Amino acid sequence: MNVRFPLPFAALVLLGLVGCASAPRPGTAMPSDAEVVTGTAAQGPSDGPAVPAPTDPAPAPVVDAPVEGDATATADLPVSEAEDDYAALYGDASATAGTDPAAAAYDPWEPMNRRIHAFNNVVDRGVARPLARAYVAVVPQPVRLGVTNFFDNLGSPLTMVNQLLQGRPRDAVQTLGRFVVNSTLGIGGVFDPASDLKMKRRSEDFGQTLGTWGWRRSRYVELPFFGPRTLRDVFGLAGDYPLSATRQVDDDTVRYGLQGLQLVDTRAQLLSIDSLREGAADDYVLVRDAWLQRRNYQIQMDLRRTRDDELPDYLRDEDERDPMVPAGAMPIPGG
Template identity: 55%
Template structure:
């Protein structure tokens, strides 16, 4: 991976420590209690539900990236799981082998040429780059929960954070004993994000450890699975789209 641009490291470290305090005091204990109280089939259904909600965002961004096959698969998954899957709680699309991939506007900007971007860690939202902050803002109106009433949005948001943190319990041991938790956290997230956008076509990602490409990394929004590596397909910016500077 190319050199990480972290000019706001002093600020990021303070936010990182704040996020760790919240995680140790609230998120991790709640996630552990959630596992003890809620049966696995119900937890799986909740995870399926949130994964299904991301499909409209994937459809739009796959089209913007010139990936009609991924857009078609996401459309079919959303239609099938939302109807025969009881609103997404079940996943019949996977049973008939419809691939599951996730795309967002941060990935779209990366595909269009915004490869380099400054790292920033946000309170509660965790690691991002400036490019992905822009992507998060653009994707927000595409989330189906925007059509729910405010109380439902709040409840769904809290449940989603708990669901994500529960999935990350298995990787907590990766951070134990780290000489610098911030650097481990930052570098692993940046490597994984680069792989999500450029797959194995980016020469800078050669030699990335397998666990960084497949395992989730702590904090909300980091539980998205890494995409399947693309086979010898070069990603090029679209004609007429200039590459933004590395803001």
């Protein structure tokens, strides 16, 4: 049977189908009136010059916020070989970074020390320095080197005893061998064939030994004639004096002559720093800090000598000379 739909009803159905087809899908955003639709010239005429569509600014680089555990994680990283080599010689950089060398000086007796320092400077300018300059001007350099070698060799037995007290028998044996070689082949120590045989020069005293035994921090004191020391090194002088080689000489004239020559030789080795001291804003602070740093370095090296064989060749310490007034160099009547 033929069913005929009225024309108006058919038109309504057709309009409904067209409306459903043109409706947006759920979830699809409709373009807003503010959006700019770009096109080409072929898409339609334009009343003015083309305006480029605005672009979003480039995003800022993301910087990670510092994490509280980063420092701990960095500290837990394995130490490189170069860092280990540095620490073996100079100590842990993290422990000394940012410290003030002047603040590290333990000098509660500074007023008294400054007065003694001024006295020592008067004696130095009036006696010691002129004698040292005359000695350098008159005595040829090879002869002066022989004198220095001679007194270095005389100090070898004292160095050997302190090396044994520090628990370093291997270094003590080497020092003994050096003393024997220089005393025989070196004609009483005037020449230094032991250095050509790779036998290193060491200089040890009882003050360093006390430092390796645990007396690290000690108050600074300046002694008349002897110069910079610490309280620990004053006790060290008392321990070194009976073992001094020049003290074993019975003839007073010979002993005083040797002691005087040793003092002049020691002062001559320090002439090179006179210009530095003259230009210093505070000569006392310069001498004190330089001496304390040198002394602390010597003690730290004594503590690390047991690792000397583990260090690379380029970090091993060279031969040592210690231009400090020895215990036996000061002429003492009846000594």
